[in-house]
């Protein structure tokens with residue numbers, strides 16, 4: 001049985017010219033010391049880190065030496081955003097989206113601090129960041145499913161019957177990676193299957209077809225800020241909120257309806273990381289339980305979202321989405337009225353910190 005990780009990266013040389021070294025930030029939400037970075041050093045050291053310290057701002061987070069980083073705690077967020085800081089969650093990994101907003105780079109990779117380097121079946125340490133970058137730099141194929149999976153990979157291609165008119169693909173906005181060892185299960189599944197570990201390494205990358213939603217996990221995720229950044233709001237979660245652990249899910253549903261509308265792609269599959277720590281299923285159940293029944297209304301809402309053709313930028317799409325959330329989901333719970341307002345606040349804050357031309361799909 002192959003040792004799928006965590007890998008031993010000691011002595012692994014830093015790749016001489018890391019891809020997108022000056023165009024990508026790594027965003028890490030944390031309440032812990034960041035010793036996990038030691039294992040990622042060969043792959044992460046050349047990149048700039050944005051650390052979003054959650055919880056008690058007086059606590060000192062230790063970052064291993066040799067990394068180039070900026071760190072923001074709750075005091076910094078309040079100082080930078082003023083009243084708009086209310087849209088950034090507290091005491092939930094959703095706080096990570098502040099890092100997306102303050103970044104000045106084109107690409108973001110976000111990873112949890114209990115995610116380590118995995119091994120592929122040959123026992124080789126997986127440079128997850130490099131694979132995400134490859135995923136983002138090559139097109140997606142949302143309009144017609146390629147049965148041999150990612151056609152742009154070495155040793156693969158479009159299969160017979162695939163329309164040539166569609167083989168150019170569309171720009172990739174999101175690369176969604178997976179996890180060995182502790183899978184991202186919801187609390188009920190975790191409770192029923194406490195010992196289940198994911199040992200299945202599937203060597204595939206898939207474009208998620210247009211019109212299909214998916215459950216986006218924030219543990220091992222990369223995206224193009226210019227193409228979809230303003231839609232990567234991780235919602236109102238954690239302290240003072242009736243729900244948690246639906247931060248990445250909400251962002252994923254918003255992103256998918258917007259990328260479908262703007263003709264962009266989202267991929268899932270490789271790379272894998274090794275997720276080491278299962279969070280407490282009982283605590284997770286308390287955070288998730290409203291979401292488990294609310295989502296039976298939320299998913300049909302997103303499945304029926306229609307964005308007008310005048311919505312030609314991510315910001316316009318997102319503001320339109322917030323109006324529809326307020327109109328159609330507030331009857332599920334008053335929380336969605338608050339969330340819709342927070343979505344607008346997020347865009348206002350994003351545009352204030354990123355005063356450039358609105359994100360236009362045809363990049």
Ligand SMILES: O=c1ccn([C@@H]2O[C@H](COP(=O)(O)OP(=O)(O)O[C@H]3O[C@@H](CO)[C@H](O)[C@H]3O)[C@@H](O)[C@H]2O)c(=O)[nH]1
Pocket residue numbers: 028029030031032053054055090091092093094095111112113114184217218219244245246247248277278279
């Ligand atoms: O209050 C908090 C708690 C944690 N963090 C940081 O967020 C990530 C994830 O924390 P953890 O690994 O403990 O929790 P998981 O349940 O494994 O997280 C995954 O589940 C989903 C939560 O929405 C999401 O897909 C994953 O994050 C760590 O870096 C913690 O340090 C925090 O910032 N604030």
Ligand SMILES: [Mn+2]
Pocket residue numbers: 112114275277278279
């Ligand atoms: Mn975890």
